[in-house]
Amino acid sequence: MATEEKYDQATQDSKLMIDHDYDGIKELDNPPPPWLMIIFYASIIWSVFYVFYYDVFGGPTQYDEYNTEMAEAIDNMPKSTFDEAHVTLLTDASSLAEGQKIYATKGCVACHGASNIGPDLTDKYWIHGNTIKDVFRTIKYGVPAKGMTPFKDQMTDKQIQEVASYVLVKLKGTNSGNTKGPQGDEY
């Protein structure tokens, strides 16, 4: 069967528009598909409801949503069992190994290593003190004025304790860090 005949059979319901001929292009007077019109009208009705809900009757704004999200998050957060006033130096191998991992992966080495951005942590000189409490505080709250990032939003107190212990037990005195030379007081 020729294409044209098949076509005529398939579309016998549609009529050609008599006076529609544009450079040989004809048009049929088929109605738009009903499903298309139904979804179109539905989308208009949905839109009216949407605008009334959010913008007329005071549905939650994006800031309401944010406050809800934050309140839920705080409720679900575990509480820390110690702070910088009560932190102790860890010396067990597994804690130090954990600390070493943190040192390598949380960005410490990027500034305190060969890039010479931050002070050398492997010599005997310390700018902000070298007790576990000092180092813990420096990591937790940072020294923003000098570029040291506060890590309180990136590590738990436990993790800060581990990496501070690693710095004090393993790194200090190895002289293997950067080449900035002594900064701060000798301990």
Add this chain to the structure above:
Amino acid sequence: MEQQTFYYDNKIVRMFGGATILWGLVGVLVGLTIATQLAFPAANFNLPWLTFGRLRPLHTNAIIFAFVGNGIFTAAYYSMQRLLKTRMYSDFLGRFHFWGWQLIIVAAAITLPLGFTEAKEYAELEWPIDIAVVIVWIAFGWNMLGTIAIRRTRHIYVAIWFYIATFITIAVLYLVNNLSLPVSLWKSYSVYAGVQDGLVQWWYGHNAVAFFLTTPMLGLMYYFLPKAANRPVYSYKLSIIHFWALIFLYIWAGPHHLLYQALPGWAQSMGVVFSVMLLMPSWGGMVNGLLTLRGAWDRVRDSAVLKFFVVGVTAYGMSTFEGPLLSLKSVNAISHFTDWTIAHVHIGGMGWNGFMIFGMIYWLWPRIFNTKLKSEKLANAHFWIGTLGIIFYAVPLYWAAITQALMWKEFTPEGFLAYPNFMETVTQILPMYYLRIVGGSLYVTGFILFVYNVMATARSGKLIADEEASAPALEKMSKKRLPGETPHRWVERRWVPFTIWAFVAIIIGSIIEIVPMLMVKSNVPTISSVTPYTPLELAGRDIYVREGCYTCHSQQIRPFRSETERYGEYSKAGEFVYDHPYQWGSRRMGPDLAREGVKGGKIYKSNAWHYNHMLRPQDVNPESVMPAYPWLISDQLDMDIIPAKIRAMQALGVPYPKGYDQKAIADVKAQANGIAADLKNNNIDVKSDREIIALISYLQRLGTDIFKETAKK
């Protein structure tokens, strides 16, 4: 009726078609280059004019205005003459349009890599080129409407409705969005600031997609698809409904680019609901195209042209389904700032725009050159390679987008971001970027086959520069509506009212959204501690603009826990009132910078860090994909222009004290010396008159103003 003989101008069709092919190849090659740069930063070659931030606007502008632009002109100049049974109104205007447009493209290709930019997406071109665009666009419209006026057919066909809507809407959009105050020949400031600039920009940006990449393409489809298939258009009624619904609704949808950002809620809602209502009017075009093929599907198997059209129209349906989906706030919360948007536009650009243009030229070239297509086999090969290219481009990016969005949003049970280091979320998706390069390479390969095939076709024939045709003259007829004539049929034979109605349809949404944003103060609540940039910071901001930092860094923290934990306090409309132009960005290849300068903030970095990072990003962060900017350290800051910049800002309403332009340079030097001294303390020796100092001062200012007040209290 007297039969008149006249000649179609095929030469202008060949000129625009040739330009389409040439610039299309350039556009996809630049695209492949920047895709490579995103995966391998070494491909930026440490050269200012080859960095991603400058080349990305070149890619988007080349594809939109050079490739698709010339493509739609090819379609319009060929189809209008035949649909209206006349030669174009003016050969001169046609040539003026052609050469003017090509000169604009060349000017763009030179100025964008040089860093001359207004830094608003797809509206980057600086003001002298903007003026040229307006003049050339008016020449095009004049020629088009003139041709309609001298037609020999009674009624105007649906393809031409779409061309008319294209002309008037782009004219309005381009003029309003590009209003800027020149400071020098190649530098200007947008007259709008902050959230207002953002809204105007996306009213423009979204409707550049609507009225440059969509309506003229539908015009193309309505002529070339029924012609190539030799089938009647499925539904005249559907054409009417989807045409008017599409142009009326589209113009409102722009705010969906600013969901969950510092844009008033009512404007966001407009962006959401009008995008959702757009779905079926968009699909009207796809359905009318695909159902026109009823009875011709067996020919699709053999014809490369029809294959390109089928996949092109289907890609249109896919991306217009995805558009409303991405406009739902809950989906947008995940998709925005990720590669999802990039994948989405490439389904539209490579599939809909690209394939419709390929199909048109494969059909057109043999006809105007009076020959056969050199190789149908090669065209089919192009089709399959191109289709594979789109799949290999888009699928990895969807994967990358969802992966990265989930990583940004994931929290540990302890309540910390699971991936606090932004870099991790980039490193994770790099394999997808390698695959994207494969997809892009396939698409380029197909394109090269296309170039060869159409060039060989042209060589095997001879251009029929003036093609003879004849039609009866158009008899005068009453302007009044005839008995039994439907209102729409009536307006179809009167192009002036038709054009006015189309204008009314597109201006309603424009006015309702933009005028209140500019006029009603409550839309931009003021924050008293927000003050103008110092002149050094302003100069630094202009460097940020010049280098296209906004192509990878946003300055807009949305009110999500995952963003305020990572970047700090969410952004507020009142913080951006002196930002001419706004720099909120649309994609986070790197972290958001809205609170970059907040000391003790989430992402604060020292001056020394910024210096080292700009000089060699990979030294600071070995996996970084950021280009290096060594020239910022060697190049001196242009001081002479600073007073003029201050005066321009004052003219735009930025409250610098009277006569401040004369004192600005002294302030620049004082602030720059401070930063240089701080760098010196950190063992970095750099002169205080270098560009890097200005850029650092700007970065250190970002997001800090709202904290000044709390500090005082």
